[in-house]
Amino acid sequence: MNRRRLTASVLAASLALGGLAACGGGGDSxxxxxxxxxxxxxxxxxxxxxxxxxxxxxxxxxxxxxxxxxxxxxxxxxxxxxxxxxxxxxxxxxxxxxxxxxxxxxxxxxxxxxxxxxxxxxxxxxxxxxxxxxxxxxxxxxxxxxxxxxxxxxGAFVAFYNEELLSAQGIDYKTIVTWDDFRAAGQKYNQATGKAFGLAETGVTFVEPLITAQFGGEWIADDGETIDVDNAETLEALTLLQNMQTDGAISTIAGGSPDAEEAYGMINNGDYAAIVYPAWYTSRYVDYMPDLAGKVAIAPAPVTANAAVETIGGGxxxxxxxxxxxxxxxxxxxxxxxxxxxxxxxxxxxxxxxxxxxxxxxxxxxxxHNPDNKYNQYFTTNLFDVLNGVKDGIGHWQSFSSPNWPPVDNLFRTVTLNELFEEKKPAQDVITQAQADLQNELGQ
Amino acid sequence: MRKLLYNQKLAPYLFVLPFLLTVAVFWLFPLVRSFIMSTQEIIYGQAEFLGFANYERLWRDRVFWKALWNSLRYMLLTLVLLVPIPMILASVINSKVGSERIKGFFKASMFVPALTSVVVAGIVFRLMFSETSSGMMNQIIEFFGFGPVRWLREDLTGLFALLVIALWRWTGVNTMYFLAGLQAIPQDYYEAASIDGASKIKQFFHITVPNLKPTIVYVVTISVYGGLAMFLESFMLYAGNMSPNNQGLTIVGYLYRKGIQENDLGFASAVGVVLLVIVLAINITQLVATGTFKKERTR
CATH class of the missing domain: 3.40.190.10 (Periplasmic binding protein-like II)
Structure with a gap:
């Protein structure tokens, strides 16, 4: 019996029962x-x-x-x-x-x-x-x-470097391994050109979890529910980012994330030189930033010293x-x-x-390594060479799969990251406030 | 049957019946249901009684107060803008100044924004208030020698953008209301006043404004409600419900976030009930204060 006929017979039956059966609908079978x-x-x-x-x-x-x-x-x-x-x-x-x-x-x-x-x-x-x-x-x-x-x-985090812009300032992206290297390179680039190097994202919660994970931290405790954003690893991660912003290594971007209409234009324009983002960002380059074809290199995401994991999956x-x-x-x-x-x-x-x-x-x-692949043609390095290099270091960040992640993500994207990068409030105050807000919201 | 239809006692009830039914189905039932839901936790249609826990959480939620404050100040500022400006425009249109044809065109074009989709308009305004230096508003202020402004990232400039949308959209409608009110004022009053030597300005304050009172009360009432219930303008301007620091979050936006985006319908119902109480409190106070509930004769 096909579905249409089934619906029809159910309808007929429900009519016969004076409409009483209609409450059940056609999906019972x-x-x-x-x-x-x-x-x-x-x-x-x-x-x-x-x-x-x-x-x-x-x-x-x-x-x-x-x-x-x-x-x-x-x-x-x-x-x-x-x-x-x-x-x-x-x-x-x-x-x-x-x-x-x-x-x-x-x-x-x-x-x-x-x-x-x-x-x-x-x-x-x-x-x-x-x-x-x-x-x-x-x-x-x-x-x-x-x-x-x-x-x-x-969605493993990788780094996308605009090779052309970097080499014009004598920076070799291959030497960037740790966040300290990233910070030094960014500072040098920013002082020489006056332009932004990396991103301080206020509209998306990505790099903060990555660095927290590298320090070995989580935002939600092992039980999968208890909010724990006010901890030493998070503080260390957010302080690192804030310091990078002070040094000019990262700057805020219109739209709050590189994955926004305004941002595509600016990145395509060469206003930002380095983006640490999940690997699926490749598609945004190919689709929205045609001018950068042949200029962008994919490299492993920077790590902290003695990182607990090299990278995590995002999005x-x-x-x-x-x-x-x-x-x-x-x-x-x-x-x-x-x-x-x-x-x-x-x-x-x-x-x-x-x-x-x-x-x-x-x-x-x-x-x-298919040479006909449009992604392979666009980037100067091969994504899989990078991924295979970090394959054993891809961690799972528990907090992403917690039932309480949506409110945490909402709060960070609207309030916390703005307080951090726009209002430049001390990182400790920001996470204390976030912890209190989330505990109230979730009744913990 | 005939007797029933011609029954003088029954007829009035028959005539108001459609209205009563509409109120019961679309207002009273949802209202009671919302209140019941506000005391429950609802997961996939399964409800569990919570008592007033949702209200307690609401009271302690910083974001709720922020949203409430955003809605209140938006409502107050729209009142400040959307009552006097349309009133003055309506007086100008109604006066003998200027050509009728130009005024007719003006009237029609002022009304067009109310007919356009907020969704389309919101997107256009978002692009106009873009923070890049190529955005239209930034080009305008750059012409006057000011640097680019990050319109939708700063609290007050974001509010400004929302007020511009409100002004653009509702000025025409309110002007029409006032125009209708003005045309109901008998010309004799003005003639008598001018014979007594009253200036145009005196006439405006002593004849026009008092006679417009019913219209003013009406416009204020719908503006209070409209201001507190605003959602779509902000939703479109900020490309979603997530504005920086929640600066564009209104109380209805908060309800939407909780109920629809975060699947917490019980909590969202509590927000809705609180919104209703606030709107009713403001509107009833205002209506009582302006004497709307008094009988015609005793006014």
């Missing part, structure tokens, strides 16, 4: 909606057009491999905020949900609250691929040892299957293929320019 030709309809919500293209490609490749169990993927692209809000309303109402959905990492915790989240446990579907996947990225979308979402990329999208979907099991199987399989991960790099979560791809020279 556990029978998957398989069409006459053996294909299955799956609806999916995403918040980025490029992701939609990627999933369409993965649906086509699944259909080639499984001609008797085709997927009929119906993709709906909403703007970022709108999609998450719609999903939020749908999970609260318990109806109107898609079968599969892309959820951004900072929103993910909102959908796995409580003991009975509206998302399907995807642990078993991941099993065939699990050995090759960066475990830390699965942890990001897991709760109580159950995987609720599949990652898209590692991300977890793709989930809704628990009440009539095609949940089929969707989960397809999703595992579309996001975790080696084929999928090659496409993640080639189509999206992201660092894929399936490590077997990282070692496949034919893929990573």
């Amino acid at each position: 556990a029978e998957p909606a398989v069409n006459e030709d053996g294909s299955t309809d799956v609806t999916m919500w995403v918040f980025a057009e490029v992701h939609a293209d990627f999933y369409d490609a993965m649906a086509a490749s699944w259909n080639e491999a499984n001609p008797d169990r085709k997927i009929n993927l119906e993709m709906i692209v909403y703007p970022y905020e709108e999609m998450h809000n719609k999903l939020q309303v749908a999970v609260n109402a318990g109806e109107g949900l898609p079968d599969v959905v892309d959820i951004e990492v900072n929103k993910f915790a909102n959908f796995v609250l409580g003991s009975n989240p509206p998302l399907l446990d995807l642990t078993s579907a991941a099993e065939p691929y699990r050995a090759d996947i960066v475990e830390a990225r699965l942890d990001l979308y897991s709760k109580d040892d159950k995987i609720y979402g599949y990652p898209t990329h590692v 991300g999208t977890g793709t989930a299957v809704t628990r009440t979907s009539p095609v949940a099991d089929f969707a989960a199987e397809w999703l595992a293929y579309a996001k975790l399989s080696p084929e999928a991960n090659v496409a993640v790099w080639e189509e999206l320019g992201f660092d894929p979560v399936n490590m077997s791809v990282w070692e496949d020279e034919a893929v990573t």
Whole structure:
């Protein structure tokens, strides 16, 4: 029975019962909606057009491999905020949900609250691929040892240097290893040119977690819930950043982050020379900063002395299957293929320019060093050479996967980082205040 | 049936019934529901009773007070701008000064902003108030010899931008209200006053303003409500609900952040209930003070 006919019969039944049955809706049947030709309809919500293209490609490749169990993927692209809000309303109402959905990492915790989240446990579907996947990225979308979402990329922090601008000042980016080197290079560059070197981001919480993690700290305690932003490692990290700002090594940017419309133009213009950001930023260079082609080098992110981890993953999208979907099991199987399989991960790099979560791809020279690849053509160094160099030092920062991360991130992006970089308040005061605000907000 | 329809006692109730139903369905029910929800913690439709814990958290939340302050000062400043300016413009349009054709064009063009989408306008204003030196507002002030201003990053300049949007958008509408009020004032009053030798300015303060009182009360009432409920303008101007230091966060923006963005519908309901209490307190006080509730004759 196809879905339309099912709905029609339910409708007829509900009419016969005087409308009483209508409250139940059409989604009660556990029978998957398989069409006459053996294909299955799956609806999916995403918040980025490029992701939609990627999933369409993965649906086509699944259909080639499984001609008797085709997927009929119906993709709906909403703007970022709108999609998450719609999903939020749908999970609260318990109806109107898609079968599969892309959820951004900072929103993910909102959908796995409580003991009975509206998302399907995807642990078993991941099993065939699990050995090759960066475990830390699965942890990001897991709760109580159950995987609720599949990652898209590692998002390891790397550094992007504008080689042309740096060498004009006699700075070799290869000599920048620690944050002290970064600071010295930035100071030299800034004094010689009067222009900004690195970024003090007020609109995105990325570099602060990276440096805190390198010092061995977290913002949320081991229990995964207790707020702990007022600690020695955080203080050390924020003080380091503030000192770099005082020295001119980092400066604030219009839009608050390098991933903003205003910022693309300024970076393309050469107003900023060094950006420490997750590896997926490659796509922004290629798409929005055409003038810098052939001038930007990718290098490992700077580290602290005796760093606990070299780098961590930042940002991300977890793709989930809704628990009440009539095609949940089929969707989960397809999703595992579309996001975790080696084929999928090659496409993640080639189509999206992201660092894929399936490590077997990282070692496949034919893929990573493909001279026809637009990302390889754009940058002067190869992303995978850099990533393979830090492969064993990629840490998982627990705080990112805490259910309390969204309020922490909100507070830092609106208040804390502004107080730090715009108002230049002492770092200790800033984190004491943040700790108090968050404890009140979360009732701790 | 006929008897029922022609029943004189029943007829008035029948006529107000649509209104009562609308109030009950769209106002009373949501209101009661919001209040119930404000005492609960709601996760995916499962509610758990909390008592007044949400209100307690609200009381101690720095961001809530900031949002409340932002909304209040915005509301007060829009009152300061959006009552006198449209009143003066309406008087000019209503007077015999200038050509009718130009005034007609002016009237129509003043009204256009109210018809445009706030979403589109907000984006345009955001680009105008860009902090880069190529932004339109920065080019204007640079012409007068001032350096580039980081409009949407500083508290007061951000507020200024919001007030510019409010002024741009609502001046025309308020002018229309005042114009309607002005045209209802009989010309005889002005004739009598000018025969007695009253100047134009005296006429304005002693005839126009007192006779406009019902219009002023109405405009103030909707401006109080509109000012406190403002959300979309700020949301568009700051490209989302996350302004630096929450300088653009309004009380409705805070409600939206808590309820929709952070999935805390119970807490957001508490914010909504508090907003309702504040708006009602201000509006009822103001309406009582201006004598709106008194009967026509005793006024």
